[in-house]
Amino acid sequence: MSLLRAENLEARHGQLQAVRGISLEVREGETLALVGANGAGKTTLLRALAGAHRPAAGRVLLAGADVTALPTYRRLALGIALVPEGRRLFAGMTVEENLLVARANGRPGPWTVERVLEVFPMLRARFRARAGTLSGGEQQATAIGRALVTNPRVLLLDEVSLGLAPVAVERVYQCLESLIAGGATIVLVEQDLARALRVATRVACMLEGSVVLEGAAADMTREQVTEAYFGLGRNAQREPA
Amino acid sequence: MIWLNQVIQGVLLGGYYALIACGLSFMFGVMRIINLAHGDLAILAAYLVWAIVDRSGLSPFVALAIVLPLMGALGWLLQRALLERSLRAGVLVPLLTTFGLAIVIQNLLFLQFGADTRSLAPAIGDLAFDSWSIGSQIYIGHLAGLEFLVAVLMLGGLQLLLARTPLGRSIRAIAEDPDTAELVGINSRRVYAAAAAIAVMTVAVGGAFLGMRATFGPYAGPAQLIFAFEAVVIGGLGSMWGTLAGGIALGVAQNVGAQISPNGFLIAGHAVFLVVLAARLLRQRIRAAP
Numbered sequence: 001m002s003l004l005r006a007e008n009l010e011a012r013h014g015q016l017q018a019v020r021g022i023s024l025e026v027r028e029g030e031t032l033a034l035v036g037a038n039g040a041g042k043t044t045l046l047r048a049l050a051g052a053h054r055p056a057a058g059r060v061l062l063a064g065a066d067v068t069a070l071p072t073y074r075r076l077a078l079g080i081a082l083v084p085e086g087r088r089l090f091a092g093m094t095v096e097e098n099l100l101v102a103r104a105n106g107r108p109g110p111w112t113v114e115r116v117l118e119v120f121p122m123l124r125a126r127f128r129a130r131a132g133t134l135s136g137g138e139q140q141a142t143a144i145g146r147a148l149v150t151n152p153r154v155l156l157l158d159e160v161s162l163g164l165a166p167v168a169v170e171r172v173y174q175c176l177e178s179l180i181a182g183g184a185t186i187v188l189v190e191q192d193l194a195r196a197l198r199v200a201t202r203v204a205c206m207l208e209g210s211v212v213l214e215g216a217a218a219d220m221t222r223e224q225v226t227e228a229y230f231g232l233g234r235n236a237q238r239e240p241a
Numbered sequence: 242m243i244w245l246n247q248v249i250q251g252v253l254l255g256g257y258y259a260l261i262a263c264g265l266s267f268m269f270g271v272m273r274i275i276n277l278a279h280g281d282l283a284i285l286a287a288y289l290v291w292a293i294v295d296r297s298g299l300s301p302f303v304a305l306a307i308v309l310p311l312m313g314a315l316g317w318l319l320q321r322a323l324l325e326r327s328l329r330a331g332v333l334v335p336l337l338t339t340f341g342l343a344i345v346i347q348n349l350l351f352l353q354f355g356a357d358t359r360s361l362a363p364a365i366g367d368l369a370f371d372s373w374s375i376g377s378q379i380y381i382g383h384l385a386g387l388e389f390l391v392a393v394l395m396l397g398g399l400q401l402l403l404a405r406t407p408l409g410r411s412i413r414a415i416a417e418d419p420d421t422a423e424l425v426g427i428n429s430r431r432v433y434a435a436a437a438a439i440a441v442m443t444v445a446v447g448g449a450f451l452g453m454r455a456t457f458g459p460y461a462g463p464a465q466l467i468f469a470f471e472a473v474v475i476g477g478l479g480s481m482w483g484t485l486a487g488g489i490a491l492g493v494a495q496n497v498g499a500q501i502s503p504n505g506f507l508i509a510g511h512a513v514f515l516v517v518l519a520a521r522l523l524r525q526r527i528r529a530a531p
Contacts, residue, residue, distance in 0.1 A: 052424060076426035088421040090414050101414050104407040105426025150426060 002061075003028045003185050004049065004080065004154045009058035011041075011048045018044040020209035021058065026154060031186040033200035033217065035193055037229060040206040042189040043085055046156050049187070050082035051075040062153070079107055079153030085162065085189075087143040091132030095123055095142050098131050099149050106150025116145035119175055137168025141175070154185045161192055173199065193225055207231045242378045244500065249379060251496035255472075255489030256389030257454065261447035262469035262476075262484050263396055264440040270479025271416045271436040274324060274335045278343040279469055281462030282441055283448030285346055286312050287361070288354060288457075290449045294364045301361045305449045309442050316441025320434040343462060350459035361452035369453065388450050392485060395443060400481045402439075412436050416479070471514040474521075490517075 002025035011019040018041045026032045034042045047053035049060055051072035059068045067075055072082075089098055099113045117124050120141040126134055131142060140160055147155055160176070161169040169192075177199055180186060190196040196203065197217050205213040205228040213220075213228035226232075265279045276282075286308055293304035319342070327338040362369040365384070372380040403409035411432045414422040419429055451457055451465065468491065476487025491510050498509020 050424065052420065071428075072423040073426045073428050076424070082424055084421065084424060088418060088424070090417045090421070092417055093410070093413060097410055097413075100407070101410040101422075101427070102425040104410070146425060 001028060001063075002026065003063055004187070005059075005061040006045070006049060007059040007061065009045065009048055009060065010056045011044045011053055012056045013044070017056075018209055019048060019055070022206075022209075022211055023058075024204055024211060024214065026185060026187055028185055029183045030201040031180050031184075031188060031199055033196035033203045034187060034189045034206060035191070035196050035203060035225060035229060036206035038191075039208075041209040042206050043158055045206070046082060046158050046187065046189055047084075050080055050156055052082065052084075073105065076105060076150055076152075077107065079151070080156065081106075081147035081150050081152035081154075082156040083143045083147045083158060083160065085158040087139045089131035089134075089139055089142055089146070092130060094130055095127050095134070095138075098142055098146050102146045103149040107152075109151025111148045111151045113145075113149060116148055119148075119178065120145055122171070135168065136164045137171055140164060140168070140172050144172070144175070148179075154187065155179075156187045156189075158189045159191065160188070161190065161195065169195075193222060193229065197222065197225065205229055242376070244497070246379045247496040247500045248493055249381065250385075251493030252489050253381065253385035253389050253492070254496060255485070255492030256385070256392040257447075257450060258468050258472040258488030258491050259392040259396060259485040260388060260450055260488075261444070261465055262472040262488055263392075263399060263481065264443035264447065265466075265469045266473045266476070266479055266481065266484040267399060267443065268437065268440040269473070271412050271440075272320075272324070272328070272433055273332075274328070274339070275470075276440075277336060277339040277466065278346060278462070279339075279444060280464065280466030281343045281346040281350075282312070282315075282444045283451060283465050284457055284459070284462045285350065286445035286448035287452035288350055288359070289445075291359050291361055291452060294361060301364050301449060301453060305446065308449070309445055312445035313438040313442045316438040317434045319441070320437035321430070324437065325430065325433065343466075347460050347462060354459060356458060358456040358458040359452070360456045361449065362454070365453050384450075384454055388454070391446065391450070392488070395446060396481045396485050399439070399443070403481070408432070408435060468510075471510060475514060475517045 004026040007023050009019055009022045010017065022045060034045065036042050044053055048055045051070060055068065059066055061067065062078055062080060067078060099116060103113060122138055123141055123145065126138055131139060134142065160172055164172065173195060180199055188196065188200065200217040202215065203217045203220055203225060204211045205225055207228065213225065261283055265276060268274055268276050289308045289311065290301050290304045293299060293307055294301050323338055323342065324335060327334040368384050371383045374380050403413055411427045414425065414427060415429050415432050423429055472488040472491050473484055475490050476483030476485065490513060494513040495506045495510040498505030
């Protein structure tokens, strides 16, 4: 059953149509990787799913319920959490406060501040440090932890590796893989194709606001995705697996 | 000893300025609104306390306890009905809106209470003039001491609220990044309204103490706004303890200025304000320079 579904979703930035009638679904427990070049509309699509960008048309459904008209904070309370591009932590607040402020508004569930510290042990020593003083990897871990403590039904991750040192990316992805193994439902925007294909159950490749290739990650070759990524194989669209 | 006494009186006066200013600082820190109706809201609260005292004979402190939730509700309503809409229209519109609100409050007070000045001092008995004496030349008024204590408690309370409570963390999150605050589940409209309610309640406390220490009339608000604004700018916009420090700096400058010259009270206060403002602008330029 689909947990999160977009139906003919369209989103604009002024005159620019960033998302063009996209329909896709994310099933419970799967990881959907949204890949595509800069400007393909991935971030706008993710923000529209989270309620942070008002769609021009179409619907967003969570477990069958239409949440299109709901503001971001209401969608979070229902279980859609977004880790935004660039982390967007509250720099003047401590790691603990960043987690607590989200925890207060989330759903009841197994994710607590303590569990976040177990999954991201590097945060334990920096728990009382202001978020603005953290390294990129620590900031990303805090941003993911901040979303997790709300006990989301679906976790939207936007460019978690962007701007991080390779060792920090590796550490963040190790944690993500353990989340995926634990059955989390994730939509992951990622420009690093190899990583996206490694962790995803399904892949959707976006080009100029549309999904041009979609299918099971296991069935796709890197060449197919690369072609779609650069718009070389416009007719490569496949039905969802 | 006279100079020491002036400094002590200045510190105590600073407590009053901090009381009147902390709502202004809080509102700016959270909502980035400079509320030009701030002083008039304080006068409105003073009138409400006075009206209850006049009609019922209750103590002004009991009357203040009745007025506080009313002012809180007014703050909530102002935010939802007026400020929220004006904030969407840019930076200048909230300034004009609160300026207009100030004029409306002044004229409604004039309509209701006339031009006569009022005071709550007769209703507080000995508290209005009793003092502790230290030596032969230093006197600390009971009311001034109480004002200072209430200012410290109120600013400390606000600081605790911001640092230790879920509401406080939500307020700080919104002040830092309103868009991301919504992403972590904060209902910004509700939190803004709660912050406005808290700010207007603190204004009410300042207004009641103004009524106890002096006289007030329908058009006394702008003068209070100026002192509050100066205290906030000297102490640093949005900082709670900075507001207390700013209030004290302003109060000490005014009292020392008055000791130098009879006209020096206001001039010295404004001079300190201008010097601090110029220093802040200069520092900003130096930091921005390549």
